[in-house]
Amino acid sequence: MKNTSPPRKYSIKNIKKTPQHVVDFNFYSFEQFLKDAEHLTKSHRHDFYTFVLTVDGVGSHIIDFEEYEIKPRRLFFINYDQIHSWKLDGPIHGKIILFSKSFYNLIYTGNSDIRSDTALENLPTYVDIEEEDFSSWLSVCGHIEHEFKKSEKFSEEVTCLLLKTCVLKMERIAENSNPASSRTDHKSMLVDAFKKLVNVNFRELKTTSDYAHELSITANYLNSLVKESLGKPAGTVIRNRVILEAKRLLSHSDLSVRQISLELGFTDNSHFGKYFKKSTGLTPDTYRKNSINN
Template sequence: MRKKTTSIPVNHFGNEYGSGISIEKMSFNDLPDFEGEEQSERHDCHTFHLLEKGTITIEIDFQKYEMKSPSVIYMHPNQVHRIITFENVSVSSLGINNVNLNPEYLTLLEYITPARPLSLSEETFSIISESISLCLKFSERKNDKLYHSSLKDSCNTLVAFVVSQYLDHSKSVDKFSRFEIVTKAFNEILEPNYTTVKRPTEYAKKLNISTPYLNECVKNTTGYSVSYHIQQRIILEAKRLLYHSDKSVKEIAIELGYDDYRYFSRLFTKVTGMTALSFRNKNLD
């Protein structure tokens, strides 16, 4: 049974020096008493995980992925994840916050969110592994005059290379149509505003375009309306809180910007086909 919490745990990712950057290398074998459902958490930064050895089954926002070495995965700060199983694992991980990320890379990361595990060729794995080793060496030189700058630059180089691998497997940003560019801009403002801004007209106003044109762009690109995407983002967060916390439906509704929790309950049922409590009970075991 899942471990109950008052909210979704946030892993500060070993940032004990307050630099906004942390990097670590870990090795562990399969543990017979390991209970993956107790490990659900978010990170408070962007994280990149290089699986150097072994296999991991991981669940990210209710999607399960099996990672086999060598592979890499990027996780956005908002994503809730848990390790389900692992075997003979060696993994190197980088955590870096928005302040330390190159703004260009931060923008590109939005284009590949959410990201799936990415299998690596031998050459690519070697480059990423060497980059992480260099970052680790810089992280140990805390007495250097330019310690933080050296660490930040080396970590951003690593991020750039990982991002480039993801972009190689997706459509080039410079080939996006006008509809796709507008849709991406909508998604970028949806993330920080979905709990307070619920109407398509308000998003269109933020983007300085008409509501019909915003709907046309989003529907042409995704097949779904702006309202659909707003609702899906709200319901995803609701599912996270229902599954990973003990907050009541009323408390979750308020957290997501609904003073009328009955309205929120009807919305959840409409979108998912089941009540919020049914979803929670279904996922208890």
């Protein structure tokens, strides 16, 4: 039987052997990163942010149970605590940037477009960079690598600013791919606030009305805003977050289904089972058995 113990959580310092002073930031070529890193093909978490820019290679990247193809000019963003692993079918070339919240906030700004608690939380899992724009991304990565290796006066500050550049550039690509997401009016601010509330409160609050109350608007208005912005009802966003956490716990913990139902705010075990099956088509026990056997 496959071990269901929790996936290991890595820091920047221990994900690979690094110099003693490396705590909040590191930079690797993909080839360098994969040396002595067989453990990273197993599901694991990070207590840091990661940018992965692929130049070429074959394989896939599994992030929170979704499998994404590795392909040229694809930029991945991995958030804190996401469960992920790699399936590599050959050599990969690219750049990997690891950085903590404290490092990103080294230079503080009140601009919500680049604050860590807003911009980074809203970045997509990946974007595909146009060929004509790719050289500018490689240039930014080159500058970051240069500052990291030189470690001169203000190198950390310059690197922090370059990271903020990456965030803005990635968000711009995402918005160009989905123009409806580029609004910065009051409506989009409400949708962003809703997403943050769901991520923090999904264990306790599970209805659109709960979140509408928190935002001081009606449930119908919140549902309309979310559907317009995200293409799905507010209730689906809430349910998806609960189910994601349930899948994480079923696949990567030794908690019983009863304990998981309590962890997710369900006082009735049968209610959790029906809730899970409605979204996945499987009972929690069946999902766990399938994940163990895969």
